[in-house]
Amino acid sequence: MFSGFPLFPERASTVAGEVDALYFFLVGLSAFFALLIAGMVLFFAIRYRRRSPSERPQAVHGSLALELTWTLIPLGIVVFIFIWSAQVFFGMSRVPKNPMEINVVGKRWMWKVQHLTGQREINELHIPVGVPVKLTLTSEDVIHSFYVPAFRVKKDALPGRYAATWFQATKPGRYHLFCAEYCGTKHSGMIGWVTAMEPAEFQAWLAGGAPGVVPAVAGERLFHELNCVTCHQADAGARGPDLAGLFGSTVRLQGGGTVVADELYIRESIVTPTAKVVEGYQPIMPTFTGMVSEDQILSLLAYIQSLKAPETKAAPPPAAGALDPKAQDVTKP
Amino acid sequence: MHEQHVVSPRIYFAIFAALLLLTLVTVQVAAIDLGEPEIFFGKRVPLNVVVALVIACVKAVLVILFFMHVKYSPRLTQLVIGAAFVWLFILLAVTLSDYWSRGWVGGNPGT
Amino acid sequence: MSANELPKKNYLNADYGVASWLLTKDHKRIAILYLISVTLMFALGGLFAAAIRLELLTPAGDLVSSEDYNKIFTMHGVIMVFFFLIPTVPAVLGNFLIPIMIGAKDLAFPRINLASWYMYMVGAILTLWAMVSGGLDTGWTFYTPYSTSYSNTQVVIVGVGVFIIGFSSIFTGLNFIVTIHKMRAPGLTWFRLPLFVWAHYATSIIMILGTPVIAVTILMVAAERLLHLGFFDPALGGDPVLFQHLFWFYSHPAVYIMILPAMGVISELVTCFSRKRIFGYPVVALSSLAIAFLGFLVWGHHMFVSGQSTYAGMIFSALSFLVAIPSAIKVFNWAATLYKGSVSWDTPMLYVFGFLGLFTIGGLTGLFLAALGLDVHVHDTYFVVAHFHYIMVGGVVMAYLGGIHFWWPKMTGRMYPEFWGRISAALIFVGFNLTFFPQFLVGYLGMPRRYHAYPDEFQVLNVMSSGGAAVLGLGYFLPLVYLIGSLWYGKVASANPWGAAGLEWQIPSPPPTENFAGQPVVTEEAYAYDTMPQEAFGG
């Protein structure tokens, strides 16, 4: 009977244990203080209950020592909780090196998943255990929030922006995937499953499903179809900058200032090219808003990420089925 | 404190002249490019904006102190105005600190 | 005055007829107008809550459609927050008591006070109109771009309603601050004020400096929908997170608008029913101001996973922990006040016991939410729902009901039936815990909020919650019946039935129109139970 009545969520990622430890500590602390307060109140209320209507207790004005006690002790406790919880949080924000990358687009009311190896899924996400997985999230309409309770991860998917989160599954299994940010009529229907598999099984899954086009390849195709190439060529006289080796590098902008070319910057360069103009170029690049979907932008992004700096130019886009973590060090601040 | 403090009209005219002058200055300065030196924690600061804001603040303070008699008002009134601007500062500064610190954590564009 | 006869002339019978009420400038009558209006709104919000709990009895979304469910929880939230909990204690008890507690004849601006009630009514009527003409389905948080570009419901009408009631709140706060500053009786120094007055002073600061921001934000949302101005629209490059900053800049402090007056009520009740001075008066008084100020620095704790920067999240988290400290201080001081007191177990005190327990739990679970790494998991789950109901229903509503029972004889001149009072307090306490404790568990399990249908394994806890809500509903229904009944059948109350200190107990029940026959002069600190004349205790 109790299988259908769980009282505690499954713990299936590396951070789950850390979150639960924090939780249990706080539960213990809360139990202590709640019982302390309830105990004090009830004890005094019974011990000093009114025995005759004309009772008149002695006045007590207060005590500085006590005030300081119950200011400083809680203060110490909360500072401790803050430091602990901030550490856990920082670990969640900071994506480890060489993760497996997956793109996720929220759309009312489904989750569209795009593996860098070409597989596409809807409301399903297959991942291997033991590998850090980085999700790049965005939305085509309103705000959604990607939530897998068993992994203790949650991150809002915002329209017009990228947000990343990561996790590393520790236990094979099927886990709930929820949309946690209210997004309209079928908010509660925007759910699915995350399937965590042993790496070997995962390889089999990758091989088994008819893979779609690898995003980087799709991106390359788009890069030609949308005529990006006409401006972005590797020759010196090109109208636009060479994009090889761009990802992760530091770009000098017109009017001074620099920006690190991360996902967000490249996305912005495509939909809002004039927001940040590269030094030495004219703001002539047209916006592609409305012409490319979020999926396609992610494909373009994958393609641009796959373009290595000239020295290592030969590296091909990751082949279907390869789990090869990408070469860029995306964690470098 | 219910007696009104009567300010001489001369002061009003002086303030009026100062305000006009400052308006002129701010318009003139806006036409010159003062550049954006890196003077704030290595960040670039557009000096034109700084100058325009400082002038606007000076003008506002003049209006508040003299036209609105706050220079001669009780402390409580001054406190109320002070509080309003402190709260405004909280709203602006704390929100902007979010935008300021976006992207500081490596590998994660969303934060 | 004989013991079973109401005073000949009081504020209730000073004048007759509907117009004498609708055009009154007497703060006590305006308080009664508010009492009636907020009670109606509470009943309506409660009806929506009942619908939510009925729907969630089964995992499938089978009772109402998804659209309707979304409208139901939205209207529940909007009504409970804006039209019930924010105005309730200040507008009913604060309005009635602040002038009396400080020895004044009325609030500083009686006409503005009446105007505030009309603004409340206009806002409420607009919202009700929206409710019957398409409803609202954005959640009480109005997040963009859903509210600006996607919702097909009456966002603008409710927005205007919230805008107007916002100004009702601003003017109430303005009235309180001026009154407290300028109209205190001779001898009533700041540190002799009842803590109820301090709490309302702190609340008023938030009302005046926070509410305009939500007003202008809602205005921007409405302008975006109506006039196609773009402020938050991602299609124009707008940032939905900016809306969240603006919204929570008000709406976090707003939770302190709700809790601070309730804390003021608790201070009055704890002292009266233990016949003690408050333990650590200056600390309790100043902690209200500390909460009001610090409360403006923590709003980003609602946005830890929203795409706000990691470092901003850390600052907001640290400050959220800090704002918990003054609340903790208050709780300890109330508990210490009971020490060696003469503690009675009358109905209002039962509500105080309930408040102390439930607010502590609600506040402590606030620490879970302020803890960054943990909030990532529980954000937007039922854990949050449980947290805020513990504070808002277990805390504020409990305190409000305690206050209503305590001052009922003053307001109406009649006693309520003590037996039924105790029964209902117990029912509410039990029903409340049954309703909302399971939600902590189901929240940590991962059940997201605002879900019309949910996975099967969450059902048992949801059924418990719905069962509890039925008990809770009954618990709320009882006071409605016996309090109204007491208007005719209640025992006539004396001027000071509780043996309480405070100026309000030195005038007849119900008080005359201008409260005091002459100008009262205060010579003592608040809660001087040790020096009160023995007759007050009836001994």
Next chain:
Amino acid sequence: MASPTTGPRSLLAHHFADLGEQKDATTLGMWLFLAQEVMFFGGLFLVYTVYRFNFHDAFAAASHHLDVKLGAINTAVLIGSSLTMALAVHAAALGKRKQLVVFLLLTVLLGSAFLGVKVVEYADKYHHHLVPGPGFSGEALHLEGDRARQAEMYFSLYFGMTGLHALHMIVGIPILLALAVKGWRGAYSPEYNTPVEFTGLYWHFVDIVWIFLFPFLYLIH
């Protein structure tokens, strides 16, 4: 500004101890109202600031379209109206009836001039399809694509902020006129002139908002 004080016949409301207490109370109330107004406009200024940093170039280009000369003239006009308002309050405090009325009317005149210029400016925006919405076009700014959309954001803020500011003036002008009429009839004296004083505070506040709007909207190239 609706002043909470009762009319001249019953100078003292029943619930105040004396006129001094009443004056203190209403003054504090008026200032709290203005504090509230600061936060009200503060929300808009925040939105402006965030987007100004995000879309620096488009905002600069859009602001180029505004006529700095008209903006500067309007600033001067509004400052002038603040001066006449201050002088009106001064006249009221000294009980100079005619001066009071003249200065009030001058304030109305300058305020209307300001609004007149705004109408001209708005008409210009309308003419150039710079009113946000489906009809918006960046052509007049030589902007297209995403920059045009950012410029639309700029004009949303432009209309939102100047619109609310103008609304405050539109509320103020009838109040000034009413004061002028009452002042002519001799309602105000050195002992009682609170309504004039408070309207003055309100008017100066509106002036201050413009003092910030002018550089924000017109001078940010």
